Amino acid sequence: xxxxxxxxxxxxxxxxxxxxxxxxxxxxxxxxxxxxxxxxxxxxxxxxxxxxxxxxxxxxxxxxxxxxxxxxxxxxxxxxxxxxxxxxxxxxxxxxxxxxxxxxxxxxxxxxxxxxxxxxxxxxxxxxxxxxxxxxxxxxxxxxxxxxxxxxxxxxxxxxxxxxxxxxxxxxxxxxxxxxxxxxxxxxxxxxxxxxxxxxxxxxxxxxxxxxxxxxxxxxxxxxxxxxxxxxxxxxxxxxxxxxxxxxxxxxxxxxxxxxxxxxxxxxxxxxxxxxxxxxxxxxxxxxxxxxxxxxxxxxxxxxxxxxxxxxxxxxxxxxxxxxxxxxxxxxxxxxxxxxxxxxxxxxxxxxxxxxxxxxxxxxxxxxxxxxxxxxxxxxxxxxxxxxxxxxxxxxxxxxxxxxxxxxxxxxxxxxxxxx
Amino acid sequence: xxxxxxxxxxxxxxxxxxxxxxxxxxxxxxxxxxxxxxxxxxxxxxxxxxxxxxxxxxxxxxxxxxxxxxxxxxxxxxxxxxxxxxxxxxxxxxxxxxxxxxxxxxxxxxxxxxxxxxxxxxxxxxxxxxxxxxxxxxxxxxxxxxxxxxxxxxxxxxxxxxxxxxxxxxxxxxxxxxxxx
Numbered sequence: 001x002x003x004x005x006x007x008x009x010x011x012x013x014x015x016x017x018x019x020x021x022x023x024x025x026x027x028x029x030x031x032x033x034x035x036x037x038x039x040x041x042x043x044x045x046x047x048x049x050x051x052x053x054x055x056x057x058x059x060x061x062x063x064x065x066x067x068x069x070x071x072x073x074x075x076x077x078x079x080x081x082x083x084x085x086x087x088x089x090x091x092x093x094x095x096x097x098x099x100x101x102x103x104x105x106x107x108x109x110x111x112x113x114x115x116x117x118x119x120x121x122x123x124x125x126x127x128x129x130x131x132x133x134x135x136x137x138x139x140x141x142x143x144x145x146x147x148x149x150x151x152x153x154x155x156x157x158x159x160x161x162x163x164x165x166x167x168x169x170x171x172x173x174x175x176x177x178x179x180x181x182x183x184x185x186x187x188x189x190x191x192x193x194x195x196x197x198x199x200x201x202x203x204x205x206x207x208x209x210x211x212x213x214x215x216x217x218x219x220x221x222x223x224x225x226x227x228x229x230x231x232x233x234x235x236x237x238x239x240x241x242x243x244x245x246x247x248x249x250x251x252x253x254x255x256x257x258x259x260x261x262x263x264x265x266x267x268x269x270x271x272x273x274x275x276x277x278x279x280x281x282x283x284x285x286x287x288x289x290x291x292x293x294x295x296x297x298x299x300x301x302x303x304x305x306x307x308x309x310x311x312x313x314x315x316x317x318x319x320x321x322x323x324x325x326x327x328x329x330x331x332x333x334x335x336x337x338x339x340x341x342x343x344x345x346x347x348x349x350x351x352x353x354x355x356x357x358x359x360x361x362x363x364x365x366x367x368x369x370x371x372x373x374x375x376x377x378x379x380x381x382x383x384x385x386x387x388x389x390x391x392x393x394x395x396x397x398x399x400x401x402x403x404x405x406x407x408x409x410x411x412x413x414x415x416x417x418x419x420x
Numbered sequence: 421x422x423x424x425x426x427x428x429x430x431x432x433x434x435x436x437x438x439x440x441x442x443x444x445x446x447x448x449x450x451x452x453x454x455x456x457x458x459x460x461x462x463x464x465x466x467x468x469x470x471x472x473x474x475x476x477x478x479x480x481x482x483x484x485x486x487x488x489x490x491x492x493x494x495x496x497x498x499x500x501x502x503x504x505x506x507x508x509x510x511x512x513x514x515x516x517x518x519x520x521x522x523x524x525x526x527x528x529x530x531x532x533x534x535x536x537x538x539x540x541x542x543x544x545x546x547x548x549x550x551x552x553x554x555x556x557x558x559x560x561x562x563x564x565x566x567x568x569x570x571x572x573x574x575x576x577x578x579x580x581x582x583x584x585x586x587x588x589x590x591x592x593x594x595x596x597x598x599x600x601x
Contacts, residue, residue, distance in 0.1 A: 153565075157543060174464060175463050179464045180492040185465065275495075276488060276490070282565050300582075301580060356567075
C-alpha cells in the first residue's frame with residue numbers, strides 16, 4: 001500500500017521521521033474490513049472505550065482515595081459526598097466495571113457463535129482470554145478497595161481459594177495477605193496491583209489488536225475475503241457504525257449511572273468491614289456468579305477450585321477442541337443450537353451462584369456445571385466429526401447479490417463498492 | 421587435537437564456553453536472589469508477626485457460654501462447655517468424622533474448648549457464639565457461607581469444609597487465665 005499523502009507540512013515533517021500518521025492511516029483509516037459485519041462486531045471497540053473510561057476515572061479516584069483499613073471506607077464516602085463530581089466519577093467507575101464485563105462477555109459469545117477463535121485467529125483468541133483473566137483479577141481487587149463488608153469477606157473467600165493447594169496452600173495465602181488475615185497489608189497490595197493491572201491489560205489489548213489486524217476481522221459468514229470487493233475501509237464506514245453503537249451503549253450506561261447506581265451492587269458493602277462478623281449471605285459481584293456456582297457445585301474444596309479455574313482455562317484450548325472447519329454457526333445447524341444451550345447454561349449458573357447453596361439449587365448447579373464442561377469436552381469434539389454443515393457461500397457478496405452457480409462476485413462486489 | 425587460541429581442550433570445550441556458562445550461571449543466581457527479595461517482601465512483616473500472643477481472662481464465662489477474642493487478627497472462640505456438650509463430643513465414634521480426631525486431643529481441660537474461629541473451607545466466621553445464633557445440626561457452629569456444620573468439639577461433621585476448626589497453641593497461666601500464641 002502506498003504511503004498516504006498528507007497536506008499539512010508539519011504532519012509530513014513528523015511522519016518522515018516517525019511514521020505515526022502513516023501507521024494510523026493504515027490501521028484506522030484504510031484498514032480493509034469485511035463489508036458484512038453486523039452490530040455484534042461493535043463490542044470489541046466498545047470494550048476498548050470502556051477500558052479507557054475505567055483508567056481515566058480510576059486515576060481521578062486514586063487522587064482522593066486512602067488505602068488504609070481505618071480510612072478507606074470513609075475516603076470513598078467522602079469522594080461521594082464532598083469531592084466535586086466525585087459521586088459521578090465513582091459511580092461511573094463502579095458501574096463501569098459491570099458494563100465492561102457485559103461488553104466483554106457479549107464480545108466473547110460473539111466469538112463463540114461465529115467461530116472467531118479458529119485458524120488463523122487462535123492467538124488472537126488466547127490473548128482475549130488473557131485479557132479476561134486480567135480483568136477478573138483487576139475487578140476483584142478493585143471491589144476490595146472500598147473496604148465494606150462484601151469487600152472484606154469477598155477478599156477473604158477468594159484468597160482462601162489458594163489454601164486448597166496441597167502442602168504450600170497455607171503459606172501462599174499468608175503470603176498473599178501479608179499477615180494472618182485479610183488486613184492493611186492486603187488492602188495496600190491490592191491497591192497497588194489494581195492500579196498496575198489495567199496498564200498490563202492495555203499492553204495485551206495492543207497485542208490483541210496487532211493479532212487482529214494481521215488477518216483482519218472474522219465476519220458473520222465466517223468465510224475468507226475473496227478480494228478487495230469484499231472489504232470496505234474501516235474509516236468512515238465502521239468508525240461511524242461504532243460511534244452509533246457507542247451512543248446507544250452510553251444511553252443505557254448513563255441510565256444506570258444516574259438513576260440506579262447501586263442496582264448492580266450489594267447493600268452489605270455499605271457496611272464498613274468487620275473482620276469478626278461474616279455477613280449471612282456472601283455473594284460475589286454478578287459477573288463472577290457463574291464461576292462461583294461451579295466452585296460450589298463440587299463438594300471437594302480442591303476440586304471445586306480446580307473446576308472454577310478450568311471453566312476459564314478451557315477457553316484457551318477451545319480452538320483445538322472444536323475441529324469443525326466451518327467457522328460461523330449460521331452454517332452449523334447443530335452447533336447453532338448447542339451455542340444457545342451454552343448461553344442458557346451460563347445464565348442458569350449465574351442464577352444458581354446468586355442463591356444459597358442448599359436444596360434443589362445444589363442439584364441444578366451440579367447439572368449446569370456438568371453441562372458446561374460437556375459442551376467443551378464432549379459436544380464440540382463430537383460435532384467436529386458428526387455434524388454436516390450447510391454449504392458455504394462462495395463469497396461475502398453472494399448471499400446478498402445472488403448469482404447461483406456462475407460466480408459474479410467480482411462484478412457484484414465492485415458494484416457494491418461504487419454504491420458505498 | 422591441539423589447543424586452539426580459545427584454549428579448546430580435547431573434547432571441544434573452549435575456555436569461552438566456560439566463561440559463558442559461569443557468567444550466565446552467576447547472572448541466574450543474582451536474578452533469583454533479587455527475585456526472592458521481591459517475593460519475600462510480601463510475607464507478613466515483623467510488626468505483624470509481633471502481635472502473636474493474646475491473654476484471656478476466663479473468670480466471667482459461665483458454663484454453656486462462649487466468648488470471641490482476637491488473636492493474630494483472627495477470631496478465637498473460647499467456649500466453656502456444659503457436661504452434655506463434653507459427653508456429646510467424647511462419645512462421637514471417630515469413624516463417623518471426616519477429619520478424625522479425639523475430643524481429648526483437642527482440649528487441655530475438658531471444660532474449655534479453644535478454637536480458631538475461621539471456617540476451614542473459605543475463611544468465613546461460623547455462627548454459634550451467641551445464644552441466638554444457629555449452631556448447626558451438631559450443636560457446635562454453623563458456617564453460613566457454604567453450609568459447614570461443626571460439633572461441640574469444633575470438628576467438621578457436614579458440609580464442604582475439609583478440616584476441623586484448628587486449636588491454636590495456648591497454655592493456662594493459672595486456673596482462670598490462658599495465653600494464646
